[in-house]
Structure formats: C-alpha cells, structure tokens
Amino acid sequence: MVYYIRFLKTPRFQVQKKSVFISALICITTDLGDDFLAEDVDLIATWAQYSSHKALYQEPLKWEASTRQLPVMLGPFSPNDVAQKTSILNIQLQDSQKDTLRVNSTPLVMSGCSASFGPQSEPAEKLILRELYVADHKQPLKIWEETGNSIARHIWDAALASIIFLEQTIQGTSKEMPALSQLLQAPRSSPLQAVELGAGCGIVGIALATMLDHCDVLLTDLPEVEEIVTLNINEARPQPSSRIHYQTLDWDDPPPNLCSRPIDLILVSDCTYNADSLPTLVSVLNRLVETSPKALVLVALKRRHESEAVFFDLMRAAAFAPLQANVQLPAQHEEVDHIELYCYRRQAGPDVP
Structure with a gap:
C-alpha cells in the first residue's frame, strides 16, 4: 500500500528567545489513516517562498519504523529572515525528485506541501497538496487533501x-x-x-x-x-x-x-x-x-x-x-x-x- 505524509499540526512560525522557528507535526500513514509506515526512511523538509516556490532552507528528517508522529522544527532564523514572507513547507523523501504515477515505479511514500502560512504566527490552513506526475506528462496533477480525519x-x-x-x-x-x-x-x-x-x-x-x-x-x-x-x-x-x-x-x-x-x-x-x-x-x-x-x-x-x-x-x-x-x-x-x-x-x- 502507498503511504502518505500528513500534517497532524500544520506549519507555523514560532518565536523562541528572539529567534524564529518553523514548527509542524507530521505522520506517514495509509489512505485510511489506520496504519503507519513501519520502515526507516530519510526525509527532507523544505521551507519555500509561497509566491515563487523558491527554496529558502532545507533540513533532513528521519522517520523511524516505530514512529507514529514526527515533530518538525526548522531554524533558528532571525526575525528579519521571515519578515513579510508568506511561506510553504514541503516534506518529501530525500531521494525522490517528484512523485510519478507509473506502473511498477509509483513511490512508496507520497510527498506533501502545506498551504501558505506566515508571516505572523497563525498556522497554515488544514490542507496538504499532492503534486503527482502521471507517466510522462510534464505538468503535475495538483490535488489538495484535508489533513483532518474525514476519509x-x-x-x-x-x-x-x-x-x-x-x-x-x-x-x-x-x-x-x-x-x-x-x-x-x-x-x-x-x-x-x-x-x-x-x-x-x-x-x-x-x-x-x-x-x-x-x-x-x-x-x-x-x-x-x-x-x-x-x-x-x-x-x-x-x-x-x-x-x-x-x-x-x-x-x-x-x-x-x-x-x-x-x-x-x-x-x-x-x-x-x-x-x-x-x-x-x-x-x-x-x-x-x-x-x-x-x-x-x-x-x-x-x-x-x-x-x-x-x-x-x-x-x-x-x-x-x-x-x-x-x-x-x-x-x-x-x-x-x-x-x-x-x-x-x-x-x-x-x-x-
């Protein structure tokens, strides 16, 4: 079965001791959310600018087989780094460039990108975006899902x-x-x-x-x-x-x-x-x-x-x-x-x- 990265808590900017962090909570689960990925996988978290999707910062993450949820904390950043920046957070497998739907080569774990957040401390809307490339089609199929429990x-x-x-x-x-x-x-x-x-x-x-x-x-x-x-x-x-x-x-x-x-x-x-x-x-x-x-x-x-x-x-x-x-x-x-x-x-x- 395919597993899907989901936000249990959508990303937000968080101020701690005059520094700014990006915090979120993710899991990797089945389509019904009734089972979690029981393998170790390396992930990469990318903070990007919302308007241009330009990557601003990346950090590796590790999902372990016994994990049910994984905290994400990027930073610290100075307040000037995030000032007036509307942002998105993308989580994907470290060795995967894009999610392609193709016979015998569909990825085990589907990437996910948040809705926009910031520059204040309000969290992103409870949505996650999948960008799926169907075989050799150049443009991705963009599909939003809700991050809640509604299957x-x-x-x-x-x-x-x-x-x-x-x-x-x-x-x-x-x-x-x-x-x-x-x-x-x-x-x-x-x-x-x-x-x-x-x-x-x-x-x-x-x-x-x-x-x-x-x-x-x-x-x-x-x-x-x-x-x-x-x-x-x-x-x-x-x-x-x-x-x-x-x-x-x-x-x-x-x-x-x-x-x-x-x-x-x-x-x-x-x-x-x-x-x-x-x-x-x-x-x-x-x-x-x-x-x-x-x-x-x-x-x-x-x-x-x-x-x-x-x-x-x-x-x-x-x-x-x-x-x-x-x-x-x-x-x-x-x-x-x-x-x-x-x-x-x-x-x-x-x-x-």
Whole structure:
C-alpha cells in the first residue's frame, strides 16, 4: 500500500528567545489513516517562498519504523529572515525528485506541501497538496487533501491505480479492456461524457480531463466535499477542449436527469468499502444506465474486508457484465498491493431488469 505524509499540526512560525522557528507535526500513514509506515526512511523538509516556490532552507528528517508522529522544527532564523514572507513547507523523501504515477515505479511514500502560512504566527490552513506526475506528462496533477480525519476528503489508493490504468488505456499500452480502449482512443465528434461517483477530492475525474481531450467530466459526491473539490477544479489544467464540473449527488435521492447528454463513462473508485451503501451504489448505477445504456462503468477497489464481495453479487443481479484487470502499487518491505479494476457494461437481452 502507498503511504502518505500528513500534517497532524500544520506549519507555523514560532518565536523562541528572539529567534524564529518553523514548527509542524507530521505522520506517514495509509489512505485510511489506520496504519503507519513501519520502515526507516530519510526525509527532507523544505521551507519555500509561497509566491515563487523558491527554496529558502532545507533540513533532513528521519522517520523511524516505530514512529507514529514526527515533530518538525526548522531554524533558528532571525526575525528579519521571515519578515513579510508568506511561506510553504514541503516534506518529501530525500531521494525522490517528484512523485510519478507509473506502473511498477509509483513511490512508496507520497510527498506533501502545506498551504501558505506566515508571516505572523497563525498556522497554515488544514490542507496538504499532492503534486503527482502521471507517466510522462510534464505538468503535475495538483490535488489538495484535508489533513483532518474525514476519509471522504483524502486520496485513496484505488484512485491512484485508476489514474495509472486510464493513462495506459488512453496511450494504448494496456489492451486488457477493449471496450474501454475503444471508448478512450476513438476520434470523437462530440465530447466524451464522464461521471465520477463518490469523487471525494475529485482526483480520478480531474486526471481524466487532464489526460484526455474533448472530454466533459462531472464530479459528484455529498455536500461535505464541495469545498475541496472546487479547490481542486480551480487548480486543474484540463486539456484545451475538456471541462470539469461538480454537482452534489446523494445516492439515496438521485435526480432524474443527472446529465443533459448520454453518459459514456462512469468512474467508481474505492466506493465499495462500506457494505451498507452497496445496494444504493448499484441502484444509482442502474438508474444511470437506464438513460445511458451504452455507458461503461470503471470500478477500482482495494479489498479491505470480505463484506465487499456483495458488490459483485449485486452487479451480477443488475445484469452488469465485468472484465477485470489489476494494477500494482508499492507496499512495505518491497512487497506490492494489487488494486482490482473492473469495466462493466449492462448486458442486453430479455433478462435485464
């Protein structure tokens, strides 16, 4: 599994005995925050100017296998050094230049950069920025997460696998799902219509719009994620003819017409962990394909408990036929995690409900 640097306490300037320090508290944890990295790793903390991102100071840090949190204290600096400086703090692996999403080379630990802070003593907003380079794309995918305990506003492992697989399919290096390859590679006279359910931070749908031209992406989730999704849409750099939107969607009360045009692709990433919500999820998928019968549904999941298996029974009962692929992500001690991806399409015939 991938591990993520997170701020338990966001950075701030702190005055001690006429000197100024930058203080923060970090951890390295899983997407759900339920486990900590049990390996020694060398980190580098970089204090940079907010406007130019010019590095002002760097200091090495050491995360030890038994650690659950790591204090960060940079300095001392003179008050003149920090006067009128709005700053950011970046934490990354010492031997890593950038975080690249690529098959067999995704980093074990994802870097993180704070929101701006200073020049006074107020801490940075409770956010962390990921800059992810998808394969050979020159511009990073910039995604903000919240640093709190809401898993709805974090990046999850299956989202990273979805992006890797979509990029491979768009470029033609993966042919495991021919229907998806045809959809993403074919010339289009009108924009591809994509909807992401349970979008969270919106990373998968935003990534699709940055990789694929002539694409309209609608991100959907509960009202609680609207602020973080809007922030990420504003950071996004989609292809010239692609667009990204957000709309609140409650699976228990979906609108009759979510999209004005037929949907081509529905993205579902790490939405199967809560078995209680699975009937509602499949019901929403059922509603969407009633009006868009040719839509493909790309589901990415990392199995966390046995109860998730009911999802496949529900999809089978709703006459969705799957194809399967796997994407590997790094795990501790040179092992790998397998993320499952399924491409579904509604089966035609008299047995369809």
